[in-house]
Amino acid sequence: MPTHREPALRTIGLRKAFGDHLAVDDIHLTVPAGSFYGLVGPNGAGKTTTLAMAVGLLRPDAGSAEIFGVDVWRDTVQAKGLIGVLPDGNAMPERLTGREVLTYLGLLRGLPPAVVAERTDELLQILELDSAERSLVIEYSTGMRKKIGLAVALLHAPRLLVLDEPFEAVDPVSAATIRTILRRFAANGGSVIISSHVMALVEQLCDHVGVISDGRVVAAGTLADVRGAGTLEDAFVDLVGARAGGTEGLAWLTS
Amino acid sequence: MAHLLTPGPTALAQHMIRMRLALMRNSLRGDDAANLYTGVSLGVLLAFGTIAVAVLWPAYLPHTLAVWFSGWIFGPILFGGGSEALRPEYFSMLPATPGRIAAALLAGAFAGPAPAVNLIALLSLPVYGWRFGPAGVLIGLGAAVTTLITMVMVSRVIVALIGLFVRSRATAAAVGIAIGTAIALCSNGWAPFVALGGTDTAAWSQVLVRALPSGWGVAAIEAPWPLALAILVAGAGVIALLLAAWAVLLSRRVVSAARGGMPTRRGAPRPFPAASGARITAVKELRAWWRDLVRIQLLALALSYAIVTPLLLVTIDSWIMVPFAGLIAIVMAAASSANLYGADGTALWLTLMTPGAERADVRGRQLAWLVVVGPAAVVLSLAGTLVSGQAWAWPWVLGLLPALLGGAAGLIVLLGVTSLVPGTDPHKRGGNPLSTGADETAETSVAWLVLIAVPATALPTAGAILLHPWAGIATGVLTGALSAWGLGRIAHRRLENHGIDLLNLMKHGPAPQADKPTTADLPIQHRIGVTISYLIAWLPLFPQGLVPMVMKIVGIEDRGWFLALHLPPVWQWPTIIFMIALGLLMYGYAILIPMRLGSSSSAATS
Structure with a gap:
């Protein structure tokens, strides 16, 4: 049986190549139970690939992943029951309305109809999707798609939330709502992993951080350990060995 | 500070052609390349077949060209206009008039294998014109070019019309009914022709296939030269009209938000039943x-x-x-x-x-x-x-x-x-x-x-x-x-x-390294063989095998285009059985070869 002493998520030597390109190379991550974990890295670093392998949506070439001690690839059904996932860019049942998507998935999970109806109402209202009652998901804006994806991840009250870029394209008011929801979830013992480009956001929300660059973990630990004395952004730029550009060239634009 | 750079019409067209070729080059990897080669070799084969028709059975040339034309009409409907490599949406912010963008997109549309293959097929027109002397060859060449442009334009206009107007269940169903009827006519269209009566139908169909845009070239070659010139000029006029219509459709498509094939609705949907x-x-x-x-x-x-x-x-x-x-x-x-x-x-x-x-x-x-x-x-x-x-x-x-x-x-x-x-x-x-x-x-x-x-x-x-x-x-x-x-x-x-x-x-x-064997892994000659089998196996099986069998059983006298019924009675049943066997064999080959080769190749690599 999974216990609270097991980490919420542990990946052991995850590795994935797409053709000749090694997207993820030997990733070891440990997300303590009850933590709010931020996974950061430049574009194309392998964050999305890592998270997809960690939750069982992408078969790794090597390595394994455990959720509260449950092996994702061996005890698939049990692991799936423990997590809520918001992947980046996947389709939804596009020809249902937001309410229909939540009702359908809740009933498919075997939740009692009354519970499904109550949770659906609350989620739609809090995420301000109730005004688009007649729109199908295919007609949603990018931000609305994120919000319905988040509602899907929350619907069955999982113990671990794995959210890939949950704040991308979301308006500031909704983002504040989502931050509050996630903080409450973590404060009540839930574990959260988010991936993001926005350092300020990670600094504000997370207590643990992992930095990925070129498919490898370059730093991981508590926020204080990773950022040291400076800001997370400074530490990040140092860690990934990048140099902020934009001061040279483009003479034609500024003349 | 800012320079308003609007490229001229020729330059814009050249850019489109280069872009189209670049897109094609980039997509030519693995599977797609093999698919393209298969398609092109099949197309070239059919194109030379068309030229052979012009030499050997000239009376059927307009019919054959009508088949190419129907390919341009139904291809994009059946296959959803998938070949739309240069989407008009890409160019909506170019500072140029819709007409100019449409003309440039048209130029881009020609920079692909399908128009090139079709042009080979249309060379049957000057070949046919040879019978009418040097003038016939010249008119045939001119007609080949105008016919090609007309066919491509008609195809583009149809794609644009579908994109703009198929927004409701009724229009989607109408398109489906049109295609379903067309396919039914392809397999059993001979019946109403037979019903309408033998030789009269032939004369009538000769006029019909010349009246279609695909037959104008043949009509021009056969006509006295003033009329021939008039037909060519009329063809050019039709192209101009189609281009204008396309430009209007494109500019409307770009500003009307695509809804991903969604019919319009009113009111909130009924709640889901409490099932599981x-x-x-x-x-x-x-x-x-x-x-x-x-x-x-x-x-x-x-x-x-x-x-x-x-x-x-x-x-x-x-x-x-x-x-x-x-x-x-x-x-x-x-x-x-x-x-x-x-x-x-x-x-x-x-x-x-x-x-x-x-x-x-x-x-x-x-x-x-x-x-x-x-x-x-x-x-x-x-x-x-x-x-x-x-x-x-x-x-x-x-x-x-x-x-x-x-x-x-x-x-x-x-x-x-x-x-x-x-x-x-x-x-x-x-x-x-x-x-x-x-x-x-x-x-x-x-x-x-x-x-x-x-x-x-x-x-x-x-x-x-x-x-x-x-x-x-x-x-x-x-x-x-x-x-x-x-x-x-x-x-x-x-x-x-x-x-x-x-x-x-x-x-x-x-x-x-796919575990699952697919047709894509086959050697090229088998890929071509499998594709050809899928495309034409129905011909011996259904119209040349099963249909004449039914007609013989039921006792229908008309011989139509059924080979078996034209032969002496003693050969009729063997021919029918041979045709059915041939069709089944081709289907068997097309289905079994990929499985067999696929499993042996995966066994070899694992």
Whole structure:
């Protein structure tokens, strides 16, 4: 049986190549139970690939992943029951309305109809999707798609939330709502992993951080350990060995 | 500070052509390259065939060119205009008039293999003109160019019209009915011609094929030169008109938001019933059927084909196929539902992340398909058999109906998870509401597989009926239930074990070292062979084999274009049997070779 002493998520030597390109190379991550974990890295670093392998949506070439001690690839059904996932860019049942998507998935999970109806109402209202009652998901804006994806991840009250870029394209008011929801979830013992480009956001929300660059973990630990004395952004730029550009060239634009 | 750089018309056209060629170069990797080479070699073969027609059977040249023309018309409808490599949306912010952009896009549209192949076919015009002297060759050359531009333009205008106006269930169904009727005419269109009377029809059809844009070249060559020039000038005028129409359509398409093939709705939908498992998936699927224009169009296609095909034979007073309209509808509807999982795209992740949902998903899709197709098939079967007065058909209809329904419900989910053809996710599709963005060649071969496999599931029932007419009903119900249950069970087991691989096939494309053998892994000569077999095997099997067989049995005198019926009586049955065997052999080759070579190559590498 999974216990609270097991980490919420542990990946052991995850590795994935797409053709000749090694997207993820030997990733070891440990997300303590009850933590709010931020996974950061430049574009194309392998964050999305890592998270997809960690939750069982992408078969790794090597390595394994455990959720509260449950092996994702061996005890698939049990692991799936423990997590809520918001992947980046996947389709939804596009020809249902937001309410229909939540009702359908809740009933498919075997939740009692009354519970499904109550949770659906609350989620739609809090995420301000109730005004688009007649729109199908295919007609949603990018931000609305994120919000319905988040509602899907929350619907069955999982113990671990794995959210890939949950704040991308979301308006500031909704983002504040989502931050509050996630903080409450973590404060009540839930574990959260988010991936993001926005350092300020990670600094504000997370207590643990992992930095990925070129498919490898370059730093991981508590926020204080990773950022040291400076800001997370400074530490990040140092860690990934990048140099902020934009001061040279483009003479034609500024003349 | 800022320079307003508007390239001239020629420069813009040159850029489009370069961009189109660059897109083609970049997509020419692995599978796509092999598909392209197969398609082009087949096309060149047909093009030289057309030139051969101009030399050997000149009277049929306008008919042959009409076939090329219909390819340009129906190709984009059937295959959703997938070849639209340069989307007008890319250029909506260019500071140029719609007319200029349309002309440049047109130039880009020619920088592809299809127009080049078609141009070879149109060289049949100057070859035909040779009979009328040097002037004929000259007019033929001019006509070849104008005909090519007209054909490509008509094709583009149709794609643009569909993109703009197919926004409701009615228009989607109308397109489906038009295509279904056209396919029915291709297979049984000879019947009304026969009914209209022998030689008169020939004269009438000669005028018709010359009146079509594809026949203007032939008409010009045959006409005295002032009239010939007038026809060419008129052709150029038509091109100008089409271009103007296209420019208007394009500028409207760019500013009207694409809704991914969604009909308009009023009011909030009814709440979901409090069901669970397979039934809740079925409810979701039924709503998807009702709200997806692609599915509505394909369903309309299947039903209209099933109704029109038997009715065409009624024109020669043959009611033999009318009782079977419902059965044809089942097979056609199954063929158009063969890529259910591919059409939904990466939404599969939700099924995979919900514990134990795979079974409910497969069973729900089967249930929804039966609810959509079943009632129509039953009504068509009962009404058809009653109206036709073919009492002998009752045991066949009542036995085959449950057998085919069950077999189809089992096969569509099985093929959906074993032969998935990845498309574009619904929310990322372009301006064409009837396109799923899937590889048309692959989708078509899966559809052919269904057309053969679904009737095969009813073979035991057919055998039982031959033994005893009423034994068929019990056998039909039993094999139907077994097929739906058993094949569905294999499907959901496979979804449980390989669902992740399907998801990533749709997300990232085929894995470089695929475990699953596909046609793409075949050596090129077998790929060409398999494609050609799929394309023409129906010719010996159906119109040259089964149809003359039925005509001989029923005693229809007209010989039509059926080779066997033109031969001395002693050779007729052997020819019919040879044709049927040839068709079956070609299908067998096309299906078995990829399996055999695929398994041996994967065995060699593993």
